[in-house]
Each structure stands twice: as structure tokens, then as C-alpha cells.
Amino acid sequence: MSTTPAPQGSRRAPLVVAGLLPAVTAVLWFASDSPLPRNDGFMPAFLTLVLGCHLLTSTMLVEHYRAGGSARLLPLSAAYVWSAVCVAAHALAFPDFFSPTGVLGQPEESSAWLWLGWNIGFPLLVAVALAPWPAGPRRWLSRTEGRTARTLAVHTVTALAALGFVVLCTRYVDLLPNVMTGQSYRGFADSQGYRLFALNLIALGVALVGVLRRGAGGGLENWAVVAVVASCCDSWLVISGEARWTVGWYTARGLALTAAVIVLIAMLREVTFLYRHTRRTADLLREHNETLQEAQTLREHLVAVVSHDMRTPLSGLEGYLEVLATDDLSPEQAERMLARARMLATRLSLMTEDLLGVATAGRAGLSLQLEEVDVTRALIECSAGFPELDLRLDAARGVFVKADPLRLQQVLTNLVRNAQNYGAEPVRVRATQVGDRFVQISVTDDGSGVPEEFVPRLFDAYTRVEGTRRHGSGLGLSVVRDLVTAMSGSVHYDALDNTFRVVLPGGVRADQAPPASSACDDARGDTGDRVLVRD
Numbered sequence: 001m002s003t004t005p006a007p008q009g010s011r012r013a014p015l016v017v018a019g020l021l022p023a024v025t026a027v028l029w030f031a032s033d034s035p036l037p038r039n040d041g042f043m044p045a046f047l048t049l050v051l052g053c054h055l056l057t058s059t060m061l062v063e064h065y066r067a068g069g070s071a072r073l074l075p076l077s078a079a080y081v082w083s084a085v086c087v088a089a090h091a092l093a094f095p096d097f098f099s100p101t102g103v104l105g106q107p108e109e110s111s112a113w114l115w116l117g118w119n120i121g122f123p124l125l126v127a128v129a130l131a132p133w134p135a136g137p138r139r140w141l142s143r144t145e146g147r148t149a150r151t152l153a154v155h156t157v158t159a160l161a162a163l164g165f166v167v168l169c170t171r172y173v174d175l176l177p178n179v180m181t182g183q184s185y186r187g188f189a190d191s192q193g194y195r196l197f198a199l200n201l202i203a204l205g206v207a208l209v210g211v212l213r214r215g216a217g218g219g220l221e222n223w224a225v226v227a228v229v230a231s232c233c234d235s236w237l238v239i240s241g242e243a244r245w246t247v248g249w250y251t252a253r254g255l256a257l258t259a260a261v262i263v264l265i266a267m268l269r270e271v272t273f274l275y276r277h278t279r280r281t282a283d284l285l286r287e288h289n290e291t292l293q294e295a296q297t298l299r300e301h302l303v304a305v306v307s308h309d310m311r312t313p314l315s316g317l318e319g320y321l322e323v324l325a326t327d328d329l330s331p332e333q334a335e336r337m338l339a340r341a342r343m344l345a346t347r348l349s350l351m352t353e354d355l356l357g358v359a360t361a362g363r364a365g366l367s368l369q370l371e372e373v374d375v376t377r378a379l380i381e382c383s384a385g386f387p388e389l390d391l392r393l394d395a396a397r398g399v400f401v402k403a404d405p406l407r408l409q410q411v412l413t414n415l416v417r418n419a420q421n422y423g424a425e426p427v428r429v430r431a432t433q434v435g436d437r438f439v440q441i442s443v444t445d446d447g448s449g450v451p452e453e454f455v456p457r458l459f460d461a462y463t464r465v466e467g468t469r470r471h472g473s474g475l476g477l478s479v480v481r482d483l484v485t486a487m488s489g490s491v492h493y494d495a496l497d498n499t500f501r502v503v504l505p506g507g508v509r510a511d512q513a514p515p516a517s518s519a520c521d522d523a524r525g526d527t528g529d530r531v532l533v534r535d
Contacts, residue, residue, distance in 0.1 A: 014222035014223050014225065014226050015222075017226050017262070018225065018226045018229045021226070021229050021230055021233050021255070021258070022229065022233060024251075025233040025236065025237060025251070025255070028237075028247055028248065028251045029236075029237065029240065029248065031247045031248075032237060032240065032241055032246060032247050032248025032249075032251070033241065033243075033246055033247070033248065034246060034247045035243075035245060035246055036245055036246060036247060036249075036250055037245070038244075038245045039245075040096060042250075042253075043094060043096075043097060044091075044097055046253050046256075046257065047087060047090065047091040047094070047097070048091075049257060049260075050087050050256060050257055050260045051084055051087045051088055051091070053257070053260040053261045053264055054080045054081075054083045054084040054087060054260055055080075055084050056264055057077075057080045057260070057261075057263050057264040057267070058077045058078075058080035058081050058084065059077075060264065060267050061073045061074075061076055061077035061080065061220075061263075061267070062074070062077050062151055062155075064267070065077065065147060065151065066147050066148060066151065068144065071138060071141035071142040072129050072130065072141075072221070073129075073220070074129075074141055074150065074151060074154055075125065075128055075129035075141075075154065076125075076126060076129040076130075076220070076224055076263075077151075077155070078125060078129075078154050078155060078158040079121075079122055079125030079126045079128075079129060080122075080263075081155050081158045081159055081162070082118075082121045082122060082125055082158050082161070082162045083118055083121070083122045083260070085159060085162035085163060085166065086114050086115075086117050086118035086121065086122075086162060086165070086166070087118060089104060089114050089166040089169070089170070090111055090114040090115055090118060092104045093105050093106075093107065093110040093111040093114055093169075093170060094107075094111045095107040095108070095111070104166075104170040105169060105170030105171065105173050106170075106173055109173045109176070109178065109179060110169050110170045110173050112179040113169040113173060113176055113179060114166065114169050114170075115238075116179070116196065117162075117165050117166075117169065119196070119200070119231060119234060119235050119238075119256075120196060120199055120200070121162070121165075122227075122231055122259070123199075123200050123203035123204065123207075123228045123231045123232065124199065124203050125158075126203065126207060126224050126227060126228050127202075127203035127204070127206040127207045127210075127228070129224065130206070130207040130210040130211055130221055130224060130225070131206045131207070131209070131210040132209070132210050132213055177192070193239035193240070196235055196239060197232070197235055197236055197239065200228075200231060200232040200235050201232060203228055204225070204228045204229060204232055207224065207225050207228050208225060211225055220263060220266055220267065220270070223262055223263050223265075223266035224263055226262050227258075227259040227260075227262050227263055228259075230255045230256070230258040230259035230262065231255070231256070231259045233252075233255045234252045234253075234255035234256045234259065237249075237251055237252040237255065238252045313344040313345075313348050314344075314348065316340070316344050317341055317344045317345060317348070320337050320338075320340055320341040320344070321341060323337055324337050324338065324341070339384075340387075343384055343385050343387070346384075346385060346409075368404045368407060368486055368487065369404050369405075370402055370403060370404055370487065371402070371403075371404075371405065372400045372401075372402060372506075373400060373401050373402075373403050373405050373408055374399075374400055375395050375399040375400060375401055375431045375439060375441070375506070376395045376397065376399065376431075378405070378408055378409065378412060379393045379395055379412065379429055379431065380393070381409060382409060382412040382413055382416060382429075385413060385416075386416060386417075386420065389416070389420055389425065389427060390425040390426040390427065391416065391426070391427050391429065392426050392427070392428045392429070393428075393429050393430075394428070394429070394430040394431070395430070395431040396431065396432065396433065396508065398508045398509045399431050399432075399433060399439055399506065399507075399508050400439075400506050400507065400508070400509060401439050401441075401504040401505065401506035402487070402488075402504065402505040402506055403487050403489075403504055403506075404483075404487060407483045407486070407487065408487075408504075410479060410480075410483055411479075411480050411483050411484060411491075411502060412429070412441070412443075414476035414477065414479055414480050415429075415443040415476075415480060415500050415502070416429065416443060417476060418476050418477060418500075419443055419444070419445040419447070422447065422450075423445030423446065423447030423498070424445055424446040424447040424448075425445065425446065426445070426446065427443065427444070427445045428442075428443070428444050428445070429441065429442070429443050430442050433506075433507060433508055434503060436507060437505060437506070437507060438503050438504065438505060438506060438507075439503070439504055439505075439506035439507065440501055440502065440503050441501075441502045441503075441504070442499050442500065442501045442502075443499065443500045443502075444497060444498055444499040444500070445498065447498065448498075449495060449498035450493060450495065450498070452495065455493060455495060458477055458493055459477050459478055459480070459481040459491070460478060461475060461478040463478075480500075480502070484502055484504065487504060487505075488504075488505055489502060489503050489504035489505065490502075490503050491503070
């Protein structure tokens with residue numbers, strides 16, 4: 001019946017309560033005839049409380065149904081309407097409630113028959129609500145439109161039937177069999193009591209079959225079954241008792257109150273759970289909204305920064321192309337202009353690859369073509385993109401890494417550009433073999449290094465050290481981390497010597513490995529065992 005998630009433990013709670021009620025009833029039944037002090041204010045308080053519980057339960061069930069709840073809520077609410085009418089009439093007919101002889105009908109017979117109508121009609125109507133239904137009534141009650149009209153129709157029919165029963169029990173009670181002998185149900189119990197109890201058991205069985213067939217777990221259906229169990233126990237104690245003001249009589253009233261209040265408590269518990277669930281959802285939505293607002297701000301910042309960063313190489317590329325379009329250049333000048341244009345085009349390509357890398361990282365959209373890449377050649381290609389930077393490269397001859405050439409250029413370019421923007425010249429890039437299967441590429445500069453408090457967020461996207469004059473996108477180092485990880489490597493920052501260290505699978509080719517004792521410093525890396533480029 002419930003349209004909300006069941007709270008923890010609610011699946012077992014109805015079973016526990018349903019098992020305890022018959023056990024407690026059986027224990028107290030042995031002392032049911034033991035007299036207890038008479039309390040003239042007990043019945044008015046009891047009937048008033050039961051009537052209030054029935055009305056509140058019916059109202060809440062109706063509101064649940066009108067809000068889109070299960071179709072079974074409507075006939076279940078009708079069961080409480082029937083009980084409310086019978087309880088109100090029972091209170092008016094009961095002796096010493098409003099007057100010594102009651103207001104309606106005959107004091108003893110009318111109140112007794114109204115009690116019977118209450119305790120027979122309620123479990124039967126609950127059984128109707130929980131029983132398996134034909135497809136037609138189920139579709140009719142489940143329609144979203146017209147629920148208010150259906151509620152009025154069902155409740156009107158139920159209330160009129162209950163009022164007709166009240167008229168029969170008060171105005172025409174002489175037509176009904178005699179129930180009370182003195183103030184005891186004993187005569188009626190001996191002759192007809194088993195039929196009353198059998199009807200209660202049938203109602204309980206039908207309700208259980210319906211709930212078990214649907215496999216309802218922990219919702220209002222289970223608690224409605226508990227209400228029927230309480231009503232059965234109430235009926236048993238009343239028809240087996242000798243007189244009022246006994247252990248059995250008081251216990252029966254307690255069970256009647258349990259039947260009236262148990263579904264109401266379950267609904268209040270569900271509303272409380274729903275409130276907590278709604279609060280948690282609202283908190284999550286607020287956090288998501290704040291995240292979206294922050295993402296929007298970052299997006300606007302990123303668009304502005306990327307537009308600014310791309311404008312410079314685009315302007316330079318346009319200028320070189322305009323110059324190349326003239327016929328006044330010597331071959332050497334044209335070649336130099338063309339090399340600069342290629343460098344700017346490569347820079348633009350790497351910027352777009354950075355953006356693509358951020359968009360596809362972690363989504364299985366990053367395309368890699370792994371091959372053996374000569375580290376020396378990769379460093380030289382990287383240095384071509386920084387003609388004005390004091391960049392010093394150091395690599396052992398024959399060192400290679402297993403990487404994607406384009407992605408490796410992104411990694412090297414982003415690390416060098418980060419040193420250029422936030423560090424100080426000279427920038428040193430060194431490649432060395434680590435063990436037998438890995439190569440380490442380290443990038444360092446003469447700057448002050450990364451602030452200690454910022455190191456944990458160094459590789460997060462869209463993060464930058466506050467207080468710097470540079471206005472980067474905050475993507476470079478996050479792209480480095482994602483690309484290096486995708487190439488089965490690792491990257492970290494060593495704060496002790498202000499160095500970024502990238503470790504990738506690789507090694508030294510056996511046919512080009514240098515002798516252990518030989519080394520050479522060559523300005524362009526054409527000879528020798530080590531290569532020092534642009535020192």
C-alpha cells in the first residue's frame with residue numbers, strides 16, 4: 001500500500017506484534033474472570049479515544065489515497081468509517097455514558113448489538129480491502145482522476161449502511177435475537193459466539209491470503225492485518241467473559257483500542273520516515289545545486305581562459321601565414337616562419353586535446369595508441385614549442401617509454417608550461433631509467449614551489465593557486481594525471497626539490513645502451529651516450 005520506502009525493521013515489526021497479541025490474550029484468558037475495581041469514567045474515555053483514532057485513521061488513509069496511494073487505502077478507510085459510526089452510536093446507547101439508561105434504543109441490547117456490528121463489520125471490511133480483487137474494481141479504484149469523487153461515493157455508501165444498522169439496533173432492536181442476559185454475554189456466547197469468532201477468523205484468513213499473495217513487506221497492509229488480529233482477540237475475550245469490570249473485560253477494551261490505533265501509528269511512523277527521507281533528499285538537491293552553480297562558474301571561467309589562451313597562438317599563426325603569403329621572403333626566412341607556424345598549430349592542437357581529455361577522462365572515451373616512443377626525440381619536440389624559454393633537457397640515449405606519442409606530448413607540454421607560468425627559469429627536464437621496466441621523467445624549475453596547503457589539490461581539475469598573476473584554466477595538471485594513469489604510469493609532486501615526477505613503462509634498448517662509465521655533453525644530442533639539449 002505504501003508508496004514510500006519502508007523504514008528499517010518495519011518488515012519484522014508487524015509479525016512480532018501479531019504474534020504477541022494472541023500470546024498475551026491466551027495468558028490473560030486464564031484470569032479473565034478475576035474482578036477489578038469499577039471505574040465509571042473508563043468507558044467514556046475509552047470510547048472517545050477509539051472514536052478519535054478511527055476518525056483520524058480514516059482521514060489519513062483518504063489523504064494518502066487522494067495523493068496517489070494504493071487503491072486499497074480507500075476500502076480500508078471505509079472500514080474505519082463503519083467503525084466510527086458504530087462506536088459513536090454505541091457510546092450514545094451505552095448506560096451511564098450520557099444518561100443512566102443511554103440516549104439511543106434499549107440500554108443493554110442496543111449497545112450490545114452495536115458492539116457486535118463494530119467487531120464484525122470492521123474485520124470484514126478490512127478483509128475486503130486486503131483480499132485479492134478482480135481486475136475491474138482494481139482498475140476503477142486505481143485511476144488517478146476522480147479519486148475525490150470515488151472517496152465520497154464509497155464513504156457515503158459505507159456511512160449510510162452503518163446508519164441503517166444503527167437504526168436497526170436502536171429503533172427495531174426488538175426484532176433482533178436477545179444478546180444480553182443481565183450484564184453478561186454468556187447466553188449469546190454459548191449459542192452464537194462461535195459464529196462471531198468464526199467470522200473474525202475468516203476475515204483474518206482472507207486478509208492474510210491477500211497480503212501473502214502480493215508479498216507486501218512492512219507497509220500498511222501488514223499493520224492492518226495486526227488490527228484484525230487485535231479485533232479477533234477482543235471478540236474472544238468478550239464472548240468468553242462472564243461480566244464487566246474484570247481482567248478479561250479491561251483487556252478486551254485494550255485490544256479494541258489497539259485495533260483502532262495500530263494503523264494510525266504505522267502511518268505516523270511512515271510520515272516521519274518520509275519527512276526524514278525528504279529532508280535528506282532536499283539536502284542532496286541543495287548540494288547538487290551548489291555543485292551545478294560552481295560548475296557553471298567554472299565553465300564560464302574556462303571558456304574565458306581558453307578563449308584568451310587560444311587567441312594568442314591564433315593571432316600569431318595568422319600573422320605568419322600573412323607573411324608567408326608575400327614573395328619578399330628568402331627560403332631561410334620562409335622555412336623559419338613555417339616552423340613557427342607549425343609550432344603554434346601544435347600548441348593549439350594540444351590545447352584542444354587537453355579539453356577533450358578532461359571531457360572523456362573516466363568515461364572510457366580516451367583513445368590511446370601505445371607504442372615505443374623515443375624519449376629524447378619527444379623532449380626535443382616538446383622544446384620546440386617553447387623557443388623563448390630557458391629549457392634544459394637531459395636524457396640517456398636509447399631510453400624509450402610505452403606511450404601514446406600525442407598524449408606524451410600533452411603531458412610534457414603541460415608540465416613545462418606549468419613550470420613556465422608558475423615557476424622560474426631555467427626549467428630542467430630529465431629522463432632516467434628506474435629499475436628494469438620503468439622510465440622516470442622529472443620536471444623542475446628554480447621557483448619557490450607549490451604552497452604546502454595546495455599540494456593535496458594539485459592534480460584536481462579547475463584548481464589554481466590563489467594570489468598568482470597567471471589566469472590559467474586549471475586543467476593542465478589534471479590532464480597530466482589522467483593521461484599518465486591511462487598509460488599505466490604514475491605522477492606525483494616532490495615538494496622537497498620542487499619536482500614533478502612521471503613514471504611510465506619503458507627502458508633502454510639493448511642495442512643502444514651506453515657503457516656504464518661513458519658520458520658526453522653535446523649541445524644538440526648528435527653524439528655521445530647522454531643528450532643535453534639546449535643547455
